[in-house]
Every structure is written in structure tokens, then in C-alpha cells.
Amino acid sequence: MSQPDTKFGEYGGQYVPEALMPAIEELTDAYERYVLGNEDGFVDEFEARIEDFGGRPTPLQRADQLSARYGVEIYLKREDLLHGGAHKLNNALGQVLLAKYMGKERIIAETGAGQHGTATAMAAAHLDMPCEIYMGRRDINRQRPNVFRMRLNGAEVTPVDVGRGTLKEAISETMRDWASTVETTHYVIGSIVGPAPFPAMVRDFHSVISEEIREQSIEKFGELPGAVVACAGGGSNTMGAFADLLEEDVSLYAVEAGGSSLSVDEEAGVAPHSASLSTGEEGVLHGARTKLLQDSHGQIMESHSVSSGLDYSGVGPELAHLVDEGRVTPAAVDDDAALEAFHRLSQEEGIIPALETAHAFGFLETVAGPDGDGSVELPETVVVNVSGRGDKDLEAVIEETDKRELENAPRMEVFDP
């Protein structure tokens, strides 16, 4: 049985209130026994359910138009086709099932874009567990379809009003709930963040993405891809797409939200972006030491992105470590470029991506498009992880597109009353 990773270089650890420590020890033990050790056939049941309920494996599809545009073979890992419309179910189903094996009676989770919340609500309904989701008020307003989906699956959705009302506040509030209810409740954290063993465990549930990329690449083009590109907020789809390829000769690009600018307003405590890998500094937030957006005193800054799923001031500790080691290359794509890429994928490939995912495609355009800066020379084959579909983002996209002059945006007059 392998040992769980608790630290990634200097990053990671368990910086949580004492009341949670016994629960974290209990979870570590359960992770070792069930997830790493397949005790009681946990892994077999998980794999069967993620196939039948989730629809795995997801396809690896050649993107014909993008391949022509960038002059290299572009393949899409279609996590948007996983049940729920995003990669998030891999982890949510894994953790809810684990909670069941642990004898917990209740599930709580935070959500930013609502994708993790909907995945958790679906998994909880599927496995017959009561479920409460904390979501920032601002995110509730910009991701309403997902709020309805969570409720339709029977979950309680609790708005979080403190701060700016985004993912950071929702995580803090879920941790507070957990500190009160820890004996009966499991906290299904939604990314590779938080105290150990969460970052390693969430990575393990998502690593099926890169395992499939490996198999399907060999099947489709006879070798591993030259590069894998994935968007990164907390970093769960990113680590999922990278985990099984870390030891291989594959370039790995983590694309963060560049927001409106990579500068910061220290006075207001606001960073108009969410690029903690590219610009963050080491610190401690939400249970882990990692790269953070913080001011010179160590107060956490509010992040920003047009995409709520990337709008977070921290990032998974393992990803922070891999960037320091030079194994993963971070890049930042701003709001405009992400929207532009959103429209391109929608029109040219017939896939409406999540705004989060659109950042990964914005990266291709930034480096290899007709006006690209050429800063990265793309290898012969590139896999882009399509972490989620964009149905949830339609309102936001229409509103944000309206504010900008985007050459490739379709005419939206039809929506006027």
C-alpha cells in the first residue's frame, strides 16, 4: 500500500483548527485503506459507478478546425461529456462514496462556479446522502442554472454573504460548518486544495483523466502527446490531466485566469486576476501552505476572473510545487482572450466550453494564433483538457461579450426584448 502525500516540497501540510484534526486523521486512514488499498473493494465500486453513472471513459477527439488553425494536431479530452458536464464528478463521486464507507451521514461542500456543487449534489443523490452546498452570493448570481440543478438534485444551497461572496468565502464557511459537525459529516472539498490528505486524494480521483489520455493517445496516434494544456484555478482538472504523465517527456501547461490585468491594487486588497501560480507568493490558506495572492502583510487578496471556477486566491500545493520544480509551466490568459476563445470553440468545433476551459484555448491562440506571440512552440500533438461545458455560463458570456468589441462574437440582438 502506498503512503499518502502530505507535503509537496515545502507546500501542503495541515493548517486547520484543532477540532478538525481528528477528522483529518480519520480521513487519512480511510484514504489509505479504501482509496490506496482497495479495502472492501472500494476502488472497484468507484470504477464501476464512474463508468455506469458518470459515463467514463470520456473521448479523446481530434479538433479538425483548431488543428488546421495552429498547424499541429490538437486533441480534445472531452471531460465536458462526463455526467454533469464537467470533470468534477470524478472527485465528488469518489469522496461521497468514501464518506459512505466511513459511515458518515451527511455531505457538505463549497462551490465556486457551481460545477463542484452540482457534481456533489448528483453524487449525494445517487448514493442517497443528505447534502448541503455553500456558495458565495456573487457566484449564485452569476451561475444561476447550477443553483437550480443542485436544488433539483435535492441539495440545500446556502448563500455565503461575507467578503466578496466567491469561492474563498465559501470554502471558509464550509470549514466552519465542518468544525461544528465533524463527527457525522464529510466535507467533500472541490479541488486539490485544503489540508492533507485532500490534495493528494482529489488528485487520485481525477488522475483517471491522464490515464485515459495516455491510453487513448497511443490508440489514436501511436505515442504520448507532446504537450497537455489545462486551465487552473484550484487545479483539480489540471492535476487530473497531468498526474499520470509527470514522469514522461510531455510538456505540461497550467493556464490561469489573467482577469483584466496581472497588476494588483494593494490598497483595496484586490488582485484583478486569479494567477496565483504565475504571480502568487508562498503562504498559508485554507489548511495548506501554497502560492497565494496576498498583500505585503499576509492578508489574502480578493481575486478576479470572468470565470467563477477560476476565481480563487490560492492554488493546489502540488501544482505550486511542480511549478517551482519547473515541471509545469504556468501561463495566464486574460478575460478578453478567454471570451474570444470561448466563441471560437463554440463556432468552429461545435463545443460550447465552460469559461474556465476557454482559458486553456486562449493559451493556444496567444502562443500560436495568427497574432500569436510565438512564446511557446507547440509540439506536433497537443491535448487540451476540455474540463467542462459552458451551458452554465451563457448568461455571463452574453453580458460580458456585450461589454467588449470581440471580432468573432456572434450577433446577440435576438436576445433583446
Next chain:
Amino acid sequence: MTVTLADAFDEPAFVPYLAAGDPDFESSLSYVEALAAGGADVIELGLPFSEPIAEGPTIQQAIVRSLESGMTPERYFEFVEALEVDVPLVCMTYYNLIYQFGPEDTDPVRPFVERAAEVGIEGVVVPDLPAEEADRLGGYCDEYGLDLIFIVAPTTAGDRLDRMMERVSGYVYVQARLGVTGARSDLSDQTEETLARLEGHDVPKAVGFGISTGEHAEAVVAAGADGVIVGSALVDIVAEGHETGEETERTAGKLRSLAAELKAGALAGKERRPRPEGT
């Protein structure tokens, strides 16, 4: 400062908490001084952090008010220097602020502890730093003569409790119930169970989380606590004064009288304790 933290618990102690700088620097000085005048034996002075995951809504709001009035770690130390109280002070904050303090090229944590010692702080309590991660801070606290206070939760038992008891100094913060900080109208059964687990450990036990009245304080001390920690009930007074535009002096008066009630409750609790035979 002549009184050490451990000495402060010679008789049942009243340990109030306020966030420094709530709602502003000057008023907050008066409020902390009012607590001392009301009989505080130790004061836990919060250094506000933007993500206080162990705090309930009352203290979260105090932290927001303090940050909005311009509180920073350095300003906090100036606040401590400006305080005129003869009571040991404990800094309560989150680890990232301790970690980030000081020039970039120095060893993290040392500058914070050094500066805390310089302004006369006697101890540190860090809610998001469990004993497992506390070696670095503990080392510097030893070097500069500060106590590192650990929180013992209702869920803390067995080996973990023993390891914490080996490290702890000053006093232990006994968390009366699971959850976050906040005034409650009732007391928790979890308090007595936790105190029972701590029996035989020779360190003062101060109980906090939910205590809001003299009666609570009396009951907690009667159950065997060496002191009571009260935060949210006091912060409520500050919040109300701020919202209604009350004069600082009047708010300070209310704080002083609740402090006196809580201290009297703690002392009364000692009288109710079952006396061990032969004493």
C-alpha cells in the same frame, strides 16, 4: 510586566478577547483598558486576518471593522505599546500573518515573535496551527520567552492530547464545544468531558467558546476550569456601540461591567467546587 501567564491563574481567571482596532485604534484602546479595569487577568488580543476560519459571525465582523480601520500587524504592535494595562497579553492570530511578517530575506516567523516579545506580549495562540505544524513557531517562542498556547477541542484525545500537553505552556485553551466562536445561551456537556480528559495535566485550563454571562463563568469554573475565555459576548457590546454611534466612554463602561460580572462569576464558581478531601 511582572505577572506571568501561569501566575494569572492563581485564582479563577477571567480572560477576555477583543479584536485590536475594532472599530478603530483609539476606541479599541479604551475598550481593552476597560476590560483590565473590570478585572481581566489575561487579555487575548486578536490580530485580524482576512480568512478567520475558526470564527463565527460576531468575531468575523469585528475583524472586518478592524481591517477597514487600517489595522496591520505592525500597527497591532504599536497598539500593544500604546495600551496602558498591567495584565499579561496574548496575541491571537492566524498563521499566515505570523509567517509573512518581517523583511523577505529573514527566516519566516522569527521577526514576528521577536517583535511580539519586544512589545511585551506574553503568549501566542494560533487557531489554524495544530501542534503537528507548530515546531517552528514553538522554537522561536522558547527562544524569546513567549508561551505557545494550544487549543484543546472536544475531539482531542489520546496520543494527540498527550503530545500537545508536552508542548503547551502558559495555559491550555479548552474549546467548550465543536464549532466556531460565538456567544451562546447554554453551556455544553462537551466542556466537562474535555476537562475530565485534561485532569492530571499540570497546566491551567481556560475554557472558551460560547461563554457569555457570569452564570456561565461560575458553572464552568465549578466544573473544574481554572479560567474562562469570553470573546463574542464582549465583541457584541463593541458592535452595538459602533452601530448606534454610542460614545466610546459609554461602551467602555458596559464592557467594564460585563467584565466585572464575568470575573465575579469565575470567583463564585470556585466556591461551588467540590473540595478534595484533606484540604
